[in-house]
Amino acid sequence: MEKPKIAIVGGGVAGSTAGLYLSQLGLDITLFEQGESLVSGPPFCHLHAGGNLYREISDEQCITLLQQSIDLLRYYPYAIDYRPTVIAIPTDDGGKPEDLYNRLHKLRNEYQLLIDKDPLNRVLGDSSDYFRLYSKDDIERLKQKEIIKNPKSLDDWLIPVAHDVDLEKIQFPLIMVQEYGLNLFRLGGGVTYLLNQRDNARVLFNTKVTDIKPKNNRESCILEYEQDGEKKRSKFDYLINATGFRTGTIDDILGFKRDRLVEFKSAYVTKWENSDILYPEIVFYGERGTPRGMAQFTPYPNGYFQIHGMTPSITLFDKGLVKNSTNSSQPLLEPKFIKKIEHKWEENEV
Ligand SMILES: Cc1cc2nc3c(=O)[nH]c(=O)nc-3n(C[C@H](O)[C@H](O)[C@H](O)COP(=O)(O)OP(=O)(O)OC[C@H]3O[C@@H](n4cnc5c(N)ncnc54)[C@H](O)[C@@H]3O)c2cc1C
Known part of the structure; x- marks a missing residue:
């Protein structure tokens, strides 16, 4: 029997x-x-293994993120930057570290249950280390230590934080969680390499799907596409729509009605001269959408750092969140946002 063909x-x-x-x-x-390449759309850098970046989301969402992150880590071990995340609550923030304890305990228990179910799920270290609290005395003690070039223990990772963060402006305890970095370059490279090895997998680059016929047919479909300026068509038994923020355009082609939201976001990448220190990721909580919204400091190799700020001037944009209309499943971003996605930012905006 012929194998089913999947587009x-x-x-x-x-x-x-x-x-x-x-x-x-x-x-x-x-x-x-x-x-021209795989995994080259919007960036990602953080494995949300517990959703701890966002205190606004529900415990259920956090547990789902934990489970999905463990699956992802097991599938792509080479795409992970194994460094923890530190959560700091500024002194002028309305929240308290204690507000998070209940959820952290739930996540730790859930992680242990996943390990009990399958020991291979133990990819975030021991469940007893899923999170750790550091008092001001602990941090003052670490501040006396020299920064370690290749941090091994959780304490080692915190030494640069103790040195560089203004300890008068944050509440204690500091919270360290086992949420790691996610490296899209290694993930994209790995996927491309593996798919190239397989006779039953074809990757068509520079190829845009423009139409699907017949409509609403559950048996098979013919995809029309443009490859390097040439129009072509092929028949498939199954179709997977994975077009990211343009998912609604394929829904529209097929006549499927869906409710969708799309949000335009950005981050800054900057270079800190002479910094060869390995930092953990550091998240300063704040109220999303206000000028003191959550700030996320993500280290990359060779002194590069990415800054997210859930503020209107950094990551969030006026009219950046759009929903679809009753006539179409595709939410429409304003042309100025599409221009940034498809081309690049103007020099004066960077
Ligand atoms: C600033 C920023 C930071 C982020 N940080 C994180 C993070 O730290 N951690 C995290 O988990 N997530 C993060 N995200 C979210 C993450 O980037 C997205 O969830 C993820 O990339 C979506 O992947 P996708 O495969 O669904 O879509 P995409 O990566 O958008 O892939 C869709 C692909 O479909 C192609 N395509 C579209 N239409 C067609 C067509 N008609 N024919 C052929 N090809 C087509 C596109 O070219 C694209 O390559 C971040 C997003 C942003 C914007």
Whole structure:
């Protein structure tokens, strides 16, 4: 019997992972990507293994993020930067560290249950170390120590934080959680390499899916696409829509009605001259959307750092959050945002 043919539209992390997994099962997949490479859309840098960056979300969402992150880490161990995350609450913030304890205990218990179910889930270290609290005395003690070039223990990771963060402006205890860095370059490189090895997987770059026929057919479909300026068509048994923030355009082609939200966000990347120190990720809580919104400091190699600020001047944008209309499943971002996504930022905006 012929293997079913699966078309995956979109080669971001979702489509690439679907392609990798289904081809691993021996299925015949074709991945359509309009760009020149895989996983080269919006960035990501943080493995949300517990959702601790966002105190606004529910405990259930945090547990789902923990489970999904463990799955992702097991599938892509080479894409992880193994460094913890430190959560600091500024003294002028309305929240208290104690407000988070209940959720942290729930997450730690949930992690232990996942390990009990399958010992291979133990990818975030011992569950007893899932989170750790550091008092002001602990941090003052670490401040006396020299920064360690290759941090091994959780304490080692905190030494640069003790040196560089203004300890008068944050509340104690500081909270350290096992949420790691996620390296999209290694993930994209790994997926591309593995898919290239498989005879039952084809990746078509510079190939945009433009139409799907017939509509609402549950048996099979013909994809029309443009590859390097040439129009082509192929028949498939199954279709996976993984077109990221453009998912609604494929829904519209097929006549499916969906409710969707799209949010335009950005981050700054900057270089800290002469910094060869390895920092953990540091998150300063704050009220999203206000000038003192949450700030996320993410270290990259060689002195580069990324700054997210859930403030209107850094990460969030006026009219950056849009929903679809009754006529279309695709939320429409203003052209100025699309221009930034498809081309680049103007020199004077950077
Ligand atoms: C500033 C910023 C920071 C972020 N940080 C994090 C983070 O730290 N951790 C985290 O987990 N997430 C983070 N995210 C979210 C994360 O980037 C997205 O959730 C993720 O990249 C979505 O992946 P995707 O595969 O669904 O979509 P995409 O990566 O957008 O992939 C969709 C692909 O489909 C292709 N495509 C679209 N239409 C067609 C067509 N018709 N034919 C062919 N190809 C098509 C596109 O070219 C694209 O490559 C961040 C997002 C932003 C904007």
